[in-house]
C-alpha cells in the first residue's frame with residue numbers, strides 16, 4: 001500500500017534490434033515514454049523510425065529486445081491485444097465507408113450498442129471539427145480533413161497510446177502548420193500518450209514534449225526540444241536540428257581554447273581535447289553578436305561580409321573569417337538591426353562569438 | 366527474449382507473437398490453399414510426367430517413350446505440324462489484328478464501336494465452331510465449293526489455320542488495343558516538331574511503343590493455337606497436331622503412356638511462351654509514364670475509308686461465320702432443302718438439353734467457386750508475406766501454361782484410380798468444375814492480385830490496431846473495393862467454362878456431358894446441323910451472360926461512384942488476352 005510507487009512508463013523499449021535480411025534497421029534501441037507524454041522520433045529518411053513505431057505496434061517483429069506497455073512485456077502480443085490507435089502516413093481510410101462509418105469501425109466489434117456508437121462518433125467528429133462531413137466518403141474530403149478522420153478513427157476506441165507515422169507529411173505547408181497545433185491541443189486535452197514519427201525537425205520541435213533523435217538505427221539523443229536545440233550531444237544532432245555554423249578548428253595548448261585560422265577562441269567549458277587534435281566548433285546564426293554588443297569582449301573577431309541574403313524578417317549574412325576569402329559563417333540579423341549596424345557587402349564586420357555559444361565536437365563524431 | 370547488448374550480433378530469428386486464433390485461422394487458410402494447389406495442379410502434373418516414363422504395364426522404362434515418339438514419323442510429325450500451324454496462324458492473326466486495332470484506336474474510322482463488338486464474337490464460341498463453319502463454306506459440299514467449283518482443300522493445315530485465325534483474333538485485338546491506347550501524345554508532337562514524315566513516325570514512335578504488346582499478342586496466339594484441340598479435330602482431317610495426337614492416343618488407342626509423353630512435349634512450348642511473355646510484360650509497365658498525354662486521333666479521310674473497308678471486310682467475315690452456323694442450324698438440310706425448321710434443336714443423339722444445362726450449371730459453379738478461390742488465394746498470398754508466398758504464387762501461375770488436354774489427362778491419372786478416395790470425384794460435375802477452375806485459374810488470380818496491390822497495404826493493420834479481425838476487414842473493406850474485379854473475374858470464368866473443350870473432353874462421363882463436348886460428338890457422328898444448333902445455343906448463353914454482367918457492372922459502378930473518383934479500368938486490370 002505504498003502510495004508513492006512510481007507509475008511504470010507507458011511504453012518502454014529495451015534493446016530493440018531489427019534487421020531485414022542483411023540490412024540492419026535498428027541496433028539496440030532503448031527508451032521510455034511516460035504516461036501522457038508526446039514523444040517524437042526524429043531522424044533522416046531510412047534511419048528506422050517507421051520500423052521502430054511498427055515494432056511498438058506489433059506490426060513488425062523485432063530480432064531482439066523487449067517492448068513493455070504500462071509495465072508488462074507485450075513483445076509476444078499480436079497487434080490486436082496491445083491497445084493503441086495508429087495513423088499511417090497514407091491514412092489508410094476505408095474508401096467505401098463514410099466518414100462516420102470509418103470512425104465507428106473500431107467500435108462496432110466491441111458489442112457497443114448502436115446509440116452509444118453514434119454518440120461516440122459524433123463526439124469524435126466534433127473533436128476534429130468534421131461533424132458536418134459525417135456522411136461524406138474519404139475521396140470527397142481534402143487531405144487535411146482526411147487526416148483528421150484518420151485521427152478520429154484511431155482515437156475512437158479510447159486507446160491508451162496513439163501512434164502517428166509522419167501524419168502530416170502528405171499535406172501542404174499551410175495545412176501542416178494548423179494541424180500541428182490542432183493535434184498538439186487535442187493530445188493535451190485527452191492526455192493521451194503519443195508517439196509521432198517525423199523527419200521534419202521543425203515539426204518535432206513545436207509539438208513534442210521530448211524528442212528522440214535517431215540516425216542509422218541508433219538513438220543519438222533524447223531530450224526536450226529545448227535541450228535538443230541548445231545542447232545537441234553530437235555533430236549529427238547539431239547538423240540535423242536547426243541551423244548551425246560549423247567551423248573547423250584545432251585544439252590549443254591552453255585548455256579551453258582552440259585555434260581557428262590565425263585567431264584563438266575560447267569555447268564553452270567542457271572536456272579538454274588533447275592539443276593539436278582536429279575539432280569542429282558549432283554556433284547558431286542567431287547566437288553571433290554584432291553591432292554594439294560586439295564592440296569589445298572575448299572572442300571578438302573581425303570578418304568580412306561576402307554575401308547578404310534577404311529572408312523576410314531577417315537577413316542572413318555570409319561572413320569570411322580573418323585571412324579567408326570565402327564565407328564560412330552565417331549570421332542572422334533582424335532588418336532594423338541591419339540598418340543600425342550599417343552592414344554592406346564587402347565591408348568589415350566585427351563580431352563576438354560568445355564562449356558559451358561555441359560548442360565543441362570532435363571531428364567526424 | 367534476450368535483451369541485446371550493443372556489442373552483440375543481432376540474431377537472425379525474430380521475437381514471435383503468441384499464436385492467437387486469428388493467426389491460426391490465417392495459417393489454416395494458407396495451408397488449405399496450398400493443399401488445393403498441390404492436389405489439383407502439382408500432383409496431377411507430376412503424375413503425367415511420371416506416367417510418360419512408364420510402359421503400358423506400369424514398369425519404369427526411362428526415356429524410351431520419348432525415343433519412340435521422336436522416331437515414329439507418324440507421331441513425330443505432330444510436333445512439326447503443331448509448330449507450323451501455330452507460327453503461321455500467329456503471324457497472320459497478329460498482322461490482321463494490328464491493323465484492325467490501329468484503325469479502332471488511332472484513327473477516326475467510322476463504326477469503330479460496332480467493329481469492336483463484332484470482332485469479340487469468337488470469344489463466345491468453342492474453337493471447333495469456326496472449324497465447323499469453314500467446313501460448311503469451303504468443305505467438299507460447302508457453299509463456296511459448290512458455287513465456284515473450286516475446292517481449296519480445306520481439310521488439313523489450311524483449314525486449321527483459317528479457323529485458328531478467327532478464333533484468336535479477338536485475343537490479339539484486345540492486347541493490341543491496350544498497347545495502342547497506352548501511348549504518349551507528346552512523343553508524336555516531338556516527332557512532328559522534328560519534321561519526321563508520317564512513315565518515319567510510324568516506324569520510330571508507333572512500332573517501338575507497341576513492341577511489347579505485339580510480342581505479348583504473338584505469345585498468346587501461339588499458345589492458344591498450339592494447345593487448341595477443337596479446330597484441328599473438326600477440320601484437320603488426317604493432319605495431326607499434338608493436341609489431337611494426345612486425343613488419338615488416349616481415346617483411339619487407349620495408349621495412355623504415349624498420351625502422357627506427347628503431353629509433356631506439348632508442355633514445353635507453352636511453358637516457354639509463358640515465361641518469355643511474363644518477362645516481357647514486366648518491362649512493359651515502365652513504358653508509359655503517369656504524366657502521359659492521351660493521343661487524339663486526327664482526321665484523315667483517305668486512310669479512314671481505306672481502313673473502314675478493311676475493318677468491314679474482317680468484321681463481315683466474322684459475322685458471316687456465325688451467320689452460316691445460325692442458318693445451317695435453322696434449315697432442313699443445308700444446302701439441299703432450305704426450308705425453315707427447328708428439328709436440329711432436338712439434340713436427340715446426345716440426350717436433349719441436358720448437356721447445355723450441365724454446361725450452364727458447371728460454368729456458374731466455376732464462376733462462383735473459382736472467383737472465391739482465386740480472390741481468396743490472391744489475398745492470402747498478397748497480404749501475408751509468409752514463407753509460403755513464393756511457392757504459392759508460382760503454383761498459381763503454372764496453370765496458364767498447362768494445355769487443356771494435358772490437364773484433362775493428368776486428372777484421369779489422378780482421379781481415375783480405383784481404391785483411391787480421389788476416385789470419388791471422377792465422373793462427377795465437381796471434377797469438371799475443378800478442371801475448368803484450374804485451367805483458367807491464372808488470369809483471375811493475377812487480376813485479383815493486381816486489384817489487391819492497388820489497395821492500401823495498411824487496411825488490415827488499421828483493423829488489427831482496433832481489435833477488428835482480418836476477416837471482417839476483408840469482408841467490409843477489401844471485397845467491396847475489389848467488386849469490379851471480382852465481377853470481371855467471375856465473368857471470365859463463366860464464359861471460358863462455357864466454351865472450353867480440351868480440359869473437359871477426357872473428363873465427361875455419362876450424365877455429365879457438356880455442351881461443347883456434345884458439339885464435338887454430334888459433329889463426329891455426322892450430325893453437323895445439330896452441332897451447329899448447339900453452337901448457336903452456347904453462343905447465345907454467352908451473349909446473354911455477357912449482357913447481364915454488363916448490367917451488373919453498370920450498377921456497381923453507379924453505386925460506387927460516390928467513393929471512387931476514377932472507376933478502375935478493368936480492361937487494363939485484366940491484362941493480356943484475358944478480358945472476355
Ligand SMILES: Nc1ncnc2c1ncn2[C@@H]1O[C@H](COP(=O)(O)OP(=O)(O)OP(=O)(O)O)[C@@H](O)[C@H]1O
Nearest residue numbers: 020023024025044045046047048049050051052199
Ligand atoms: N520490409 C522491409 N524490407 C527490407 N528492408 C526494409 C523494410 N522496411 C524497412 N527496411 C529498411 O530498413 C531501414 C529503415 O527503414 P524505415 O522505414 O524504418 O525508415 P524511416 O526512418 O521510417 O524512413 P522514412 O523517413 O523514409 O520513412 C531502411 O534502410 C529500409 O530500407
Ligand SMILES: [Mg+2]
Nearest residue numbers: 049050051166
Ligand atoms: Mg517512415
